[in-house]
Amino acid sequence: MKRRPSIALHGGAGMARRADFAKSEKVLAEALDAGFDLLEAGRSSLDAVTAAVRILEDSGLFNAGRGSCTNAEGRVEMDASIMEGAARRAGGVACVSRIRNPVLAARAVMERTKHVLLVGKGAEAFFTRRKLERVTPAYFKPREKSTGTVGCVALDRAGHLAAATSTGGYAGKLPGRVGDSPLIGAGNYADDRSCAVSGTGIGEMFIRCALAHNVSARMLYLGESLAAATTRALREVPKLKGHGGLVALDRRGNVAMPFNSEIMYRAAIDSRGKRTVAIR
Numbered sequence: 001m002k003r004r005p006s007i008a009l010h011g012g013a014g015m016a017r018r019a020d021f022a023k024s025e026k027v028l029a030e031a032l033d034a035g036f037d038l039l040e041a042g043r044s045s046l047d048a049v050t051a052a053v054r055i056l057e058d059s060g061l062f063n064a065g066r067g068s069c070t071n072a073e074g075r076v077e078m079d080a081s082i083m084e085g086a087a088r089r090a091g092g093v094a095c096v097s098r099i100r101n102p103v104l105a106a107r108a109v110m111e112r113t114k115h116v117l118l119v120g121k122g123a124e125a126f127f128t129r130r131k132l133e134r135v136t137p138a139y140f141k142p143r144e145k146s147t148g149t150v151g152c153v154a155l156d157r158a159g160h161l162a163a164a165t166s167t168g169g170y171a172g173k174l175p176g177r178v179g180d181s182p183l184i185g186a187g188n189y190a191d192d193r194s195c196a197v198s199g200t201g202i203g204e205m206f207i208r209c210a211l212a213h214n215v216s217a218r219m220l221y222l223g224e225s226l227a228a229a230t231t232r233a234l235r236e237v238p239k240l241k242g243h244g245g246l247v248a249l250d251r252r253g254n255v256a257m258p259f260n261s262e263i264m265y266r267a268a269i270d271s272r273g274k275r276t277v278a279i280r
Contacts, residue, residue, distance in 0.1 A: 011265030063148030068168025151198025179203025201244010
C-alpha cells in the first residue's frame, strides 16, 4: 500500500546562545524541502535523510560537517550514522576528520561493507578507496558554543522508514571520544515495525538510556503511541542530569519532536502535509 511521505529533522538542542536564528531556519527549511521533494518523487527514505543531512552538514551553521566543533587538541572529529527500517541495515563512522560529509561515509559503511561502525584511520583509509570527497582542516568553521547535532527521519511511499544523525560532538571533548550519534540504538534507530528516531543532546546520557531504541521498544512491546513513547523515553535523560531532544516518525507518518532543553532546531512535514519549522 502506498503511503503519504513524511519527514522530520533537527539541527540540535541546547541553550539559546546564537543570534542567527533566521539563517538557521532558512537552512532547516531548505533541508526539509530537499528531502521531502525526493519522497514526493518516489525516492527512498534513505535518499531523503541523506540529502537533508548533507545540506545541514554543508551549511556550517550546525555542529556537524563543516560547522563541527574542535576537541581538546583543536582538531575536528566527526561522528555519524544511518539506518533503514526494512531490513534494519545500518552504518556508522566515528572520529573522522577529513570527510566532507560523514553521512555519506556512514551510508558507504552500510552499503559497501559487512560492518556497522568504522572509526579513525581505518575509516579514513576506506573512504579514500571509495573516493568520498575529502577536505583539509581549513574547510571547517567550528561551532564552539552549540551542541547542534543534526539528524533526519523519513517515511517513503513504500512505507519504509530511515534515520540519519551527524555531529561534531562537543567543544573540548577528549580526542577519541565517541558520542551517541554513530551508535545504533542510542542517537539513531529505524525499524519499519515501529518508528525512526534521531536524537540530539548530551550523548553520554543518550547512550546510557539507549534512547532511540527505547522509543521503538516502548512502541513494540508496550503498544505505546509515538507521542507517548518519545515523551516517556526522553524522560530518562534528565534523570541522568542530561538534556536534549529527538525527532521521530512512525509507520503512519505521525511526527513527534519533544525536547527538554531551552530550544531545539526542528522542522517537519507530516503525512497530512502539515509543515513545521521552529526553534523555540
